[in-house]
Amino acid sequence: MGTSRPRGRFAGRTELEPASHDELPGGAEQYSHREVNKQSWLRSFGRRKGRKLSESQSSLLSDDLERLKIDLSARVDAGRLAQIFSSPVDDVWLEIGFGAGEHLIWQAEHNPRVGLIGAEPYINGVVSTLAAARERDLEDRLRIHPEDAIPLLDWLPAASLARAFMLFPDPWPKTRHRTRRLFSPFLLDKLSRVLSPGAEFRFASDIASYVDAAIGHAEAHPAFGIVQVFTSKDRATVPDWPATRYEAKAVRAGRSATFLVMKRKAGPLPGPEG
Numbered sequence: 001m002g003t004s005r006p007r008g009r010f011a012g013r014t015e016l017e018p019a020s021h022d023e024l025p026g027g028a029e030q031y032s033h034r035e036v037n038k039q040s041w042l043r044s045f046g047r048r049k050g051r052k053l054s055e056s057q058s059s060l061l062s063d064d065l066e067r068l069k070i071d072l073s074a075r076v077d078a079g080r081l082a083q084i085f086s087s088p089v090d091d092v093w094l095e096i097g098f099g100a101g102e103h104l105i106w107q108a109e110h111n112p113r114v115g116l117i118g119a120e121p122y123i124n125g126v127v128s129t130l131a132a133a134r135e136r137d138l139e140d141r142l143r144i145h146p147e148d149a150i151p152l153l154d155w156l157p158a159a160s161l162a163r164a165f166m167l168f169p170d171p172w173p174k175t176r177h178r179t180r181r182l183f184s185p186f187l188l189d190k191l192s193r194v195l196s197p198g199a200e201f202r203f204a205s206d207i208a209s210y211v212d213a214a215i216g217h218a219e220a221h222p223a224f225g226i227v228q229v230f231t232s233k234d235r236a237t238v239p240d241w242p243a244t245r246y247e248a249k250a251v252r253a254g255r256s257a258t259f260l261v262m263k264r265k266a267g268p269l270p271g272p273e274g
């Protein structure tokens with residue numbers, strides 16, 4: 001087991017203390033933006049395919065994914081996002097980069113009045129999630145975007161999400177790759193439009209430099225405030241936050257993780273469409 005103390009510049013801190021961008025390792029500019037121009041951005045994910053799919057897995061893609069996939073060419077009006085689900089839901093939550101889907105499925109199972117949207121370009125992970133959703137009869141409250149989350153964020157109506165998750169995003173540990181990291185001011189801008197005031201955004205990582213950068217970005221963003229920071233040691237303090245596959249792998253390798261809970265502040269939404 002690794003240490004459960006916060007790492008990097010948060011060593012010794014249990015609650016969040018304000019940090020300035022100057023404290024970010026290597027300076028803030030290396031994490032400053034991943035948008036390349038208004039139409040494109042750096043790819044933040046690795047491979048899209050793993051092991052060859054079996055026949056039954058392929059049929060999950062052709063049958064279930066076809067039914068559950070979000071059609072980004074069909075516009076949804078503000079206040080009507082819940083209607084993309086075939087069961088009534090009070091709130092809609094989003095998980096970006098759900099991997100094999102264990103957290104997404106857990107949240108769907110434990111929150112029967114919530115509709116879950118998951119974005120994940122790794123097709124083997126999408127298949128595992130579809131199989132679990134079918135087995136547990138959760139398909140009515142699950143919708144999948146089997147691609148990069150950014151176009152999905154642009155498609156979602158303003159203030160339509162009550163919660164979002166991004167758990168253990170690809171770490172991109174090499175300095176020259178850090179602009180590929182998904183958690184960035186660019187992403188926070190996109191999320192600030194689609195999260196409703198007061199909505200939670202949960203993030204976790206086992207990479208100290210990523211955690212430090214994420215905290216710096218969240219503190220610097222006018223639409224977000226950080227409400228909680230804890231490490232693996234205090235994992236049980238948030239019982240509705242189950243471990244993911246990647247988290248289990250990090251723990252086995254002796255790495256501690258840091259968990260952030262951010263809130264979308266109340267106030268006008270940025271941008272002309274706000």
Ligand SMILES: C[S@@+](CC[C@H](N)C(=O)[O-])C[C@H]1O[C@@H](n2cnc3c(N)ncnc32)[C@H](O)[C@@H]1O
Binds near residue numbers: 096099122125149247
């Ligand atoms: C390290 S894995 C973690 C998966 C899972 N959240 C977990 O904790 O086990 C990161 C995942 O994020 C996905 N990902 C990376 N960039 C993404 C993007 N732009 N949109 C959606 N998913 C993305 C990757 O395909 C990968 O499955």
